[in-house]
Amino acid sequence: MTAAAVRPSLGPGAALLYVCLLVGLPVAALADRAATSHFWSSVTAPQARAALELTVEMAVLTAVVNAVAGVLIAWVLVRDRFPGRSIVNALIDLPFALPTIVAGLVLLSLYGPNSPIGVNVAQTRAAVLLALLFVTLPFVVRAVQPVLLALDRESEEAAACLGARPWQTFRLVIWPTIRPATFVGAGLAFARALGEFGSIVLISGNLPFHTQVASVFISGRVESGDVPGAAAVSVVLLAVALVTLAILDLVVRRSRRRD
Amino acid sequence: MTSRLLLRAGALGYLAVLLLVPVGMVGYRTFAHGVGPVLDALSTPAATHALYLSVIVTAIAVPIDVVFGVVAGLALARRRMPLGRVVNLLVNLPFAMSPVVIGLALFALYGRGGWLGDRLIAHGITVLFSVPGLVLATAFVALPFVVREVVPVLDELGTAQEQAAATLGAGPWTTFWRITLPSIRWALTYGVVLSTARALGEFGAVSIVSGDIVGRTQTLPLLVEERFRNFDSTGAYSAGFALAVISLIVVAAMTLLSRRKEHV
Numbered sequence: 172m173t174a175a176a177v178r179p180s181l182g183p184g185a186a187l188l189y190v191c192l193l194v195g196l197p198v199a200a201l202a203d204r205a206a207t208s209h210f211w212s213s214v215t216a217p218q219a220r221a222a223l224e225l226t227v228e229m230a231v232l233t234a235v236v237n238a239v240a241g242v243l244i245a246w247v248l249v250r251d252r253f254p255g256r257s258i259v260n261a262l263i264d265l266p267f268a269l270p271t272i273v274a275g276l277v278l279l280s281l282y283g284p285n286s287p288i289g290v291n292v293a294q295t296r297a298a299v300l301l302a303l304l305f306v307t308l309p310f311v312v313r314a315v316q317p318v319l320l321a322l323d324r325e326s327e328e329a330a331a332c333l334g335a336r337p338w339q340t341f342r343l344v345i346w347p348t349i350r351p352a353t354f355v356g357a358g359l360a361f362a363r364a365l366g367e368f369g370s371i372v373l374i375s376g377n378l379p380f381h382t383q384v385a386s387v388f389i390s391g392r393v394e395s396g397d398v399p400g401a402a403a404v405s406v407v408l409l410a411v412a413l414v415t416l417a418i419l420d421l422v423v424r425r426s427r428r429r430d
Numbered sequence: 431m432t433s434r435l436l437l438r439a440g441a442l443g444y445l446a447v448l449l450l451v452p453v454g455m456v457g458y459r460t461f462a463h464g465v466g467p468v469l470d471a472l473s474t475p476a477a478t479h480a481l482y483l484s485v486i487v488t489a490i491a492v493p494i495d496v497v498f499g500v501v502a503g504l505a506l507a508r509r510r511m512p513l514g515r516v517v518n519l520l521v522n523l524p525f526a527m528s529p530v531v532i533g534l535a536l537f538a539l540y541g542r543g544g545w546l547g548d549r550l551i552a553h554g555i556t557v558l559f560s561v562p563g564l565v566l567a568t569a570f571v572a573l574p575f576v577v578r579e580v581v582p583v584l585d586e587l588g589t590a591q592e593q594a595a596a597t598l599g600a601g602p603w604t605t606f607w608r609i610t611l612p613s614i615r616w617a618l619t620y621g622v623v624l625s626t627a628r629a630l631g632e633f634g635a636v637s638i639v640s641g642d643i644v645g646r647t648q649t650l651p652l653l654v655e656e657r658f659r660n661f662d663s664t665g666a667y668s669a670g671f672a673l674a675v676i677s678l679i680v681v682a683a684m685t686l687l688s689r690r691k692e693h694v
Binding site for chain 1: 437442449455513520524530534535546566570573630651659673677680681684
């Protein structure tokens with residue numbers, strides 16, 4: 172067989188085998204461990220339920236706050252001119268590059284015990300939210316920025332000429348254009364926030380029913396040897412994330428079709 | 431004009447409170463007692479071993495993912511694979527999974543009572559709590575980056591140049607090395623930078639599969655947590671600062687590379 176004949180079949184086959192072994196098999200094993208008769212009792216146990224509910228609540232809050240802040244930051248970075256803009260623009264990606272445990276340490280150094288400004292949020296829900304806002308900061312900014320860059324200013328100027336106030340121009344001209352990107356960015360932030368662990372583990376204090384999110388709960392279950400219980404909550408968490416991403420995929424396709 | 435300044439103040443204020451001041455604060459905390467204690471903390475046997483282990487695990491996991499990323503990228507972009515959707519789903523799955531869940535999935539497969547775990551343990555092969563487990567967790571977590579960067583570029587590139595090369599008598603390898611690889615080089619480099627950053631900094635998945643044995647399976651991010659929990663804040667901040675410096679270099683590289691990507 173010549174190389175040309177080998178390549179077409181070998182490449183995709185090897186790729187398929189690699190993802191199946193690396194990703195597919197462990198995920199199947201996880202689902203298998205979760206599928207015990209105790210699945211529902213594990214998921215609906217008070218502590219597990221509280222952790223899952225807190226996780227979803229915090230993720231929603233994170234997505235909303237960073238949607239607003241992200242649109243604002245993207246707008247300022249695209250339309251405003253000030254010294255240091257390109258450095259600020261580059262630093263937006265820092266939360267993606269920074270190891271999550273370091274992100275937690277970063278927040279603890281300013282908002283933890285011995286805070287130099289006297290603000291200590293450690294072991295509160297505010298700390299969980301702060302950590303989630305930090306790690307998901309880039310999503311909305313980076314989703315909205317290219318859309319704002321591509322937006323032609325003529326329709327804004329036309330709106331202004333016709334007497335629209337800046338707020339009306341934003342609401343009626345700009346917002347409809349950036350809405351899908353904002354939604355996608357916020358959705359990605361939500362999905363990321365659902366599973367976040369490293370940045371939360373130190374600052375949240377891991378208090379059941381108060382600051383314990385699902386990922387920290389799962390880690391605790393593994394440590395105490397309850398793999399099926401951990402797997403059950405993991406499967407629920409994964410399902411919520413997958414549904415979110417499926418919805419986002421639909422939104423992207425729809426907005427593309429409209430273009 | 432005032433509304434413009436107000437917006438600017440709002441955006442920069444949010445960034446300062448959430449990102450810039452806290453990151454600066456870590457630098458301050460790290461060097462609060464001078465450079466000496468930091469160097470001491472970073473040169474303890476546990477710290478040097480953690481750094482060494484992080485580098486080794488990254489150096490094994492990332493190249494495997496890169497080779498896979500290019501092969502899978504070519505397969506996904508160039509031909510309608512019968513199982514293309516399955517591959518696509520599995521490649522992107524790590525983004526949807528909590529790092530802890532990734533660790534647990536490996537735990538479920540390779541641990542005691544797992545499909546492979548019991549058989550491997552019977553043959554004296556331990557995956558969990560040793561380097562192979564760390565490599566698997568890291569390769570899992572860093573899987574999507576290269577594929578995601580390479581596929582859009584390959585889509586846009588089309589196959590005209592490759593076909594021209596083939597017509598002129600170039601074999602598949604020559605075509606790949608001379609045409610395909612040079613065309614995707616910046617996207618590929620960008621993907622490698624992102625995977626490396628993620629691999630070096632991975633915490634959740636690794637913390638589940640490593641067992642966190644000091645001097646054996648403790649990577650640098652795990653060292654940060656362990657030092658912090660043991661009230662050794664100089665140790666935690668020193669290791670954290672070292673990782674943060676790596677991240678800043680990564681961000682600088684990303685900025686430069688994304689400019690290059692746009693110019694291709």
